[in-house]
Amino acid sequence: xxxxxxxxxxxxRRLFAYHYALALIEVDExxxxxxxxxxxxxxxxxxxxxxxxxxxxxxxLGGLLExxxxxxxxxxxxxxxxxxxxxxxxxxxxxxAEFAADxxxxxxxxxxxxxxxxxxxxxxxxPWLEKIVEIRRRWAGYLAPExxxxxxxxxYYQNGLTMAQADPFFAALRGKIVPLLAEIQKRGRPxxxxxxxxxxxxxxxxxxxxxxxxxxxxxxxxxxxxxxEHPFTSALYDGDVRITTHYLPDNMVSSLYSVIHEGxxxxxxxxVSPALRYTVLGEGSCSSVHESQSRLFENYIGxxxxxxxxxxxxxxxxxxxxxxxxxxxxxYRAVNLVTPSLIRTDADELTYPLHIMVRYExxxxxxxxxxxxxxxxxxxxxxxxxxxxxxxxxxxxxxxQDIHWAGGDLGYFPxxxxxxxxxxxxxxxxxxxxxxxGCCARGDLxxxxxxxxxxxxxYGKQREPEELIRAGCGGAFDPGFFxxxxxxxxxxxYAL
Amino acid sequence: xxxxxxxxxxxxRRLFAYHYALALIEVDExxxxxxxxxxxxxxxxxxxxxxxxxxxxxxxLGGLLExxxxxxxxxxxxxxxxxxxxxxxxxxxxxxAEFAADxxxxxxxxxxxxxxxxxxxxxxxxPWLEKIVEIRRRWAGYLAPExxxxxxxxxYYQNGLTMAQADPFFAALRGKIVPLLAEIQKRGRPxxxxxxxxxxxxxxxxxxxxxxxxxxxxxxxxxxxxxxEHPFTSALYDGDVRITTHYLPDNMVSSLYSVIHEGxxxxxxxxVSPALRYTVLGEGSCSSVHESQSRLFENYIGxxxxxxxxxxxxxxxxxxxxxxxxxxxxxYRAVNLVTPSLIRTDADELTYPLHIMVRYExxxxxxxxxxxxxxxxxxxxxxxxxxxxxxxxxxxxxxxQDIHWAGGDLGYFPxxxxxxxxxxxxxxxxxxxxxxxGCCARGDLxxxxxxxxxxxxxYGKQREPEELIRAGCGGAFDPGFFxxxxxxxxxxxYAL
Numbered sequence: 001x002x003x004x005x006x007x008x009x010x011x012x013r014r015l016f017a018y019h020y021a022l023a024l025i026e027v028d029e030x031x032x033x034x035x036x037x038x039x040x041x042x043x044x045x046x047x048x049x050x051x052x053x054x055x056x057x058x059x060x061l062g063g064l065l066e067x068x069x070x071x072x073x074x075x076x077x078x079x080x081x082x083x084x085x086x087x088x089x090x091x092x093x094x095x096x097a098e099f100a101a102d103x104x105x106x107x108x109x110x111x112x113x114x115x116x117x118x119x120x121x122x123x124x125x126x127p128w129l130e131k132i133v134e135i136r137r138r139w140a141g142y143l144a145p146e147x148x149x150x151x152x153x154x155x156y157y158q159n160g161l162t163m164a165q166a167d168p169f170f171a172a173l174r175g176k177i178v179p180l181l182a183e184i185q186k187r188g189r190p191x192x193x194x195x196x197x198x199x200x201x202x203x204x205x206x207x208x209x210x211x212x213x214x215x216x217x218x219x220x221x222x223x224x225x226x227x228x229e230h231p232f233t234s235a236l237y238d239g240d241v242r243i244t245t246h247y248l249p250d251n252m253v254s255s256l257y258s259v260i261h262e263g264x265x266x267x268x269x270x271x272v273s274p275a276l277r278y279t280v281l282g283e284g285s286c287s288s289v290h291e292s293q294s295r296l297f298e299n300y301i302g303x304x305x306x307x308x309x310x311x312x313x314x315x316x317x318x319x320x321x322x323x324x325x326x327x328x329x330x331x332y333r334a335v336n337l338v339t340p341s342l343i344r345t346d347a348d349e350l351t352y353p354l355h356i357m358v359r360y361e362x363x364x365x366x367x368x369x370x371x372x373x374x375x376x377x378x379x380x381x382x383x384x385x386x387x388x389x390x391x392x393x394x395x396x397x398x399x400x401q402d403i404h405w406a407g408g409d410l411g412y413f414p415x416x417x418x419x420x421x422x423x424x425x426x427x428x429x430x431x432x433x434x435x436x437x438g439c440c441a442r443g444d445l446x447x448x449x450x451x452x453x454x455x456x457x458x459y460g461k462q463r464e465p466e467e468l469i470r471a472g473c474g475g476a477f478d479p480g481f482f483x484x485x486x487x488x489x490x491x492x493x494y495a496l
Numbered sequence: 497x498x499x500x501x502x503x504x505x506x507x508x509r510r511l512f513a514y515h516y517a518l519a520l521i522e523v524d525e526x527x528x529x530x531x532x533x534x535x536x537x538x539x540x541x542x543x544x545x546x547x548x549x550x551x552x553x554x555x556x557l558g559g560l561l562e563x564x565x566x567x568x569x570x571x572x573x574x575x576x577x578x579x580x581x582x583x584x585x586x587x588x589x590x591x592x593a594e595f596a597a598d599x600x601x602x603x604x605x606x607x608x609x610x611x612x613x614x615x616x617x618x619x620x621x622x623p624w625l626e627k628i629v630e631i632r633r634r635w636a637g638y639l640a641p642e643x644x645x646x647x648x649x650x651x652y653y654q655n656g657l658t659m660a661q662a663d664p665f666f667a668a669l670r671g672k673i674v675p676l677l678a679e680i681q682k683r684g685r686p687x688x689x690x691x692x693x694x695x696x697x698x699x700x701x702x703x704x705x706x707x708x709x710x711x712x713x714x715x716x717x718x719x720x721x722x723x724x725e726h727p728f729t730s731a732l733y734d735g736d737v738r739i740t741t742h743y744l745p746d747n748m749v750s751s752l753y754s755v756i757h758e759g760x761x762x763x764x765x766x767x768v769s770p771a772l773r774y775t776v777l778g779e780g781s782c783s784s785v786h787e788s789q790s791r792l793f794e795n796y797i798g799x800x801x802x803x804x805x806x807x808x809x810x811x812x813x814x815x816x817x818x819x820x821x822x823x824x825x826x827x828y829r830a831v832n833l834v835t836p837s838l839i840r841t842d843a844d845e846l847t848y849p850l851h852i853m854v855r856y857e858x859x860x861x862x863x864x865x866x867x868x869x870x871x872x873x874x875x876x877x878x879x880x881x882x883x884x885x886x887x888x889x890x891x892x893x894x895x896x897q898d899i900h901w902a903g904g905d906l907g908y909f910p911x912x913x914x915x916x917x918x919x920x921x922x923x924x925x926x927x928x929x930x931x932x933x934g935c936c937a938r939g940d941l942x943x944x945x946x947x948x949x950x951x952x953x954x955y956g957k958q959r960e961p962e963e964l965i966r967a968g969c970g971g972a973f974d975p976g977f978f979x980x981x982x983x984x985x986x987x988x989x990y991a992l
Contacts, residue, residue, distance in 0.1 A: 013539070013543060014547075016539070016540065016543070017543035017544050017547075020521075020539075021521070024517075024521060032722065033736065034716060034718045034735075034737075036717035040733035040735050040736050040773070041516075041736070043733075044517065047510055047513035051513075220530060220531055222530045222533060224529070226528065236533070236536055236537075237536035239532065240536050278539060
């Protein structure tokens with residue numbers, strides 16, 4: 001037994017080395033690489049990915065997993081075997097020839113999507129999306145023929161998630177958010193936003209980023225901030241996490257909340273137990289759990305009155321001219337403004353779940369064969385009218401706005417909304433246990449880190465998402481925490 | 497035959513992927529990585545290097561090289577086989593157990609060197625240097641038992657180089673430089689340097705870097721500039737080259753010439769023929785040929801009156817206050833100031849070879865067993881007195897200043913001086929062929945790039961160093977070009 005575990009862990013270390021290299025190449029591409037250097041990069045990425053694929057699908061791992069099946073394993077080792085088997089299954093259940101042929105579709109499809117979005121011409125992307133829906137339906141048959149096809153893909157992005165859980169979740173959200181939004185639009189008190197769009201010097205914005213990172217407990221020793229077109233977080237391992245932001249000269253709030261959001265992801269990765277280092281468990285769990293952490297810091301802490309009262313003196317120090325005559329309360333209201341918008345990534349806390357709901361319904365129908373790709377744009381536009389009350393002017397600002405489907409990711413979007421809802425309940429759980437508001441007002445987030453590290457972060461991928469969510473939430477997940485939070489916050493904010 | 501070449505090139509592509517990943521990890525370490533992230537990095541580097549080692553030493557490559565031995569190959573394929581065999585020999589001729597055990601010495605020795613240098617205590621480093629001398633002597637016996645041990649290591653860093661070539665080269669240099677230096681110190685006209693040390697704003701220094709890179713023909717499409725403690729160049733492949741500089745707030749000249757020096761290395765890598773891409777030939781030749789290119793741009797172009805006359809308007813635009821009352825001629829003289837110094841990397845063009853000569857003599861004696869490590873510091877200090885006329889105050893500013901020996905690199909230093917001398921002759925060859933001064937004065941370096949790409953750059957590692965040097969020099973190498981250049985330039989500069 002000792003022997004098999006030793007061999008498994010040696011193989012996990014080799015997988016780690018490829019993960020490290022591939023993650024760094026991706027970070028570099030978005031932050032530092034020459035603009036016209038894609039050819040060599042894609043050659044290197046292709047070859048390194050192939051080595052990784054061969055390790056995961058090869059006979060060596062096959063034999064070790066078979067040998068491990070008969071052993072009594074401690075919880076960590078059992079989880080390593082579980083995750084290795086899961087990763088291996090995802091590759092080996094698809095016939096290799098189909099896997100290879102289908103894998104070539106995704107980059108081509110993304111290229112077509114870029115062109116389609118640039119010219120707002122859905123017809124350029126439609127044939128590729130048809131191929132992708134077909135591939136995902138076919139693969140679902142290989143991965144779990146006994147299951148509903150959309151359930152297969154929900155489970156792919158959050159192990160254990162089903163429509164049976166997601167349907168009532170979204171129904172509950174819709175039932176609360178749509179009427180609340182209508183009420184805000186009808187009779188909410190106006191919010192002052194005139195000061196948001198002005199000249200915010202980039203060096204002061206950069207100083208603000210570092211002030212916020214320090215307050216969150218992220219130091220240059222193990223976490224650095226870069227700049228990229230789209231903000232992201234990448235963990236090479238728990239001791240080396242990269243986050244990025246995108247500075248806009250006329251909008252300081254955008255980068256501020258990017259840094260807090262990515263900082264939440266980074267804290268999670270930084271606190272995965274070093275005992276899991278170099279194993280397949282040594283990173284954060286699935287997307288929805290990860291998103292719960294970033295949203296918790298971005299929305300529940302970062303957009304709270306308490307945390308903004310802590311930030312306010314620093315904001316005044318960095319932007320004395322820009323914030324002259326603005327009160328902290330006015331700033332609080334402005335960064336919590338509700339306004340239905342066309343673009344998901346620009347959406348506020350209240351309308352964001354509506355954007356997800358549209359995608360959830362549509363990808364479900366696509367995978368179930370109830371909606372054809374041809375009819376997708378019209379369906380999209382209809383739902384934006386119904387849920388958000390706005391007209392989509394063209395497909396670039398509609399169905400073509402996100403890259404996810406072009407990369408094959410159908411079933412991913414729900415994790416964004418779920419993560420946000422988990423975070424509401426986790427925030428409530430913290431409030432039950434300690435004075436969260438007081439901590440935020442003092443800029444002392446140590447108790448937050450302690451709670452989340454204790455319930456979620458330290459376990460990496462060792463525990464399954466459901467277990468992590470339950471521990472973080474302090475009980476079974478209940479979307480009522482999220483809807484009540486939205487009701488209370490926005491009724492007060494808009495004086496309803 | 498087709499089949500064997502196809503397999504060889506597939507293997508070379510896999511080697512390329514490891515080169516790409518390892519080079520990027522090294523760039524990242526020096527430019528962007530969190531300060532305390534070495535543990536995961538060294539784990540990944542160790543594992544990726546091991547994969548690379550196994551590819552190079554494995555049976556697959558062995559069989560292919562054996563099969564290729566009987567084939568009629570075109571020049572490129574023959575060179576690929578030659579370089580693969582050379583790389584393989586370097587690993588396989590050392591018994592694997594000794595190779596593994598000895599390889600662990602180098603990082604430990606470098607750590608000891610860092611500590612020794614920080615406390616200027618040679619005794620902390622001496623036992624490690626003894627080990628390294630022993631390893632290099634022993635390995636030379638494996639690599640080429642028929643050869644002199646120092647010749648083995650000269651050849652290691654420049655294929656074909658021998659003491660029979662280097663001895664008369666250094667003797668000729670010494671015979672010219674030592675008396676010229678004495679004359680300059682005795683009766684050279686004073687040079688004004690008061691303006692060099694002042695406040696040079698970093699953003700203007702950065703603008704200057706980009707102006708110089710553009711003049712050299714390096715654009716963001718394929719070459720980016722970063723910042724690091726020690727400037728360096730790293731090519732991921734010919735389409736992606738990274739250079740770095742180090743900005744000093746009180747010294748603008750330091751970064752200026754770092755950028756031109758590294759820019760020379762970068763131009764070389766950028767112009768390796770795309771036909772060699774992803775093969776073992778797809779990068780610049782040995783260190784001395786590489787150094788000839790960086791020194792050519794740094795010294796023969798960058799420190800020339802002609803190029804400085806082109807740069808002058810931009811310098812005045814970027815530093816109007818700092819350069820008030822300074823003439824271009826005064827600037828030219830200041831950046832060519834001759835002054836014997838303790839530290840090699842701070843040395844001027846004239847005294848630089850003397851620093852190398854000390855190291856050449858000492859490492860030769862160490863490897864020949866004619867000098868013990870214990871006696872090394874005294875020998876070092878004696879030679880600095882004799883060659884440069886200066887007293888070494890402590891070992892940190894003496895024998896401990898460079899990391900090379902700690903990493904096992906004995907035989908590497910001569911390539912710096914040789915490269916500089918090659919560049920003198922290459923510059924003369926260009927002057928014979930076109931109006932180099934006119935090109936520099938106009939900031940039009942296209943003819944320089946054309947000449948060097950045609951004779952050297954395009955061939956990557958396909959041609960042997962000797963052939964490249966001969967082509968670039970327009971004939972057999974003759975150190976007289978270098979010594980005459982120094983005599984003429986510095987007699988005029990110092991009015992002797």
